Amino acid sequence: MTVPNISHSCSGVNSVWCSNSSNQRHGQEQNLSPTGHLITAICLGIIGTLGFLNNLLVLILFCRNKVLRSPINLLLMNISVSDMMVCIMGTPFSFAASTQGRWLIGPGGCIWYGFINTLFGTVSLISLAVLSYERYCTMMGTTEADATNYRKIWMGIILSWMYSLFWTLPPLFGWSSYGPEGPGTTCSINWHSRDANNISYIICLFIFCLVIPFFIIVYSYGKLLCAIKQVSTFLNILLM
Known part of the structure; x- marks a missing residue:
């Protein structure tokens, strides 16, 4: 596979690009065959197109139907927006690169691509954790859920973006x-x-942007499943 020709100094933001390009030239990265790149491009094209259309449809339905504009659905919209942004601002570049077998928009574009995909992916995951915790608090709370309380949901959405940034x-x-x-x-x-420097960041990213959100999701829905099971058992006893 042809690697980009970097004519300027391998310093600053370009050091990683040059280092990885050198690794590829020395066979430290496994290159794909032309057929492999073609299959990757086709898969990315399908995923990007379907992802964009599906999330766009969700957003249109949310905007056109007032009955869907509930606080909890705002969190779902936040996930749809972040997913659609990946399809708009990320997938086209990797699709184009796969059709040519090489990265096409240089070191700056590579940094931009890596940043926005990591950001939007993290936003989606954090939003799922916030959604699961909100469902847990609502279902396990002793007070009736307030379907008009948008403040708490907007705080969760802002938190997901600030935390991800x-x-x-x-x-x-x-x-x-x-x-x-x-x-x-x-x-x-x-x-x-x-x-x-690099390992410490990866460990922190793994813990705070994967392990902790995943634990919150598992804990919240696990508690809800246990509560539902207890209610079902109680109803079965009453009906016997």
């Missing part, structure tokens, strides 16, 4: 970095470097 901005300022990955047609966090 907090963990995806550091690579732009020197704590780890964004660069090419895999066969060189996508970009993400620099998973290749083994220095303490």
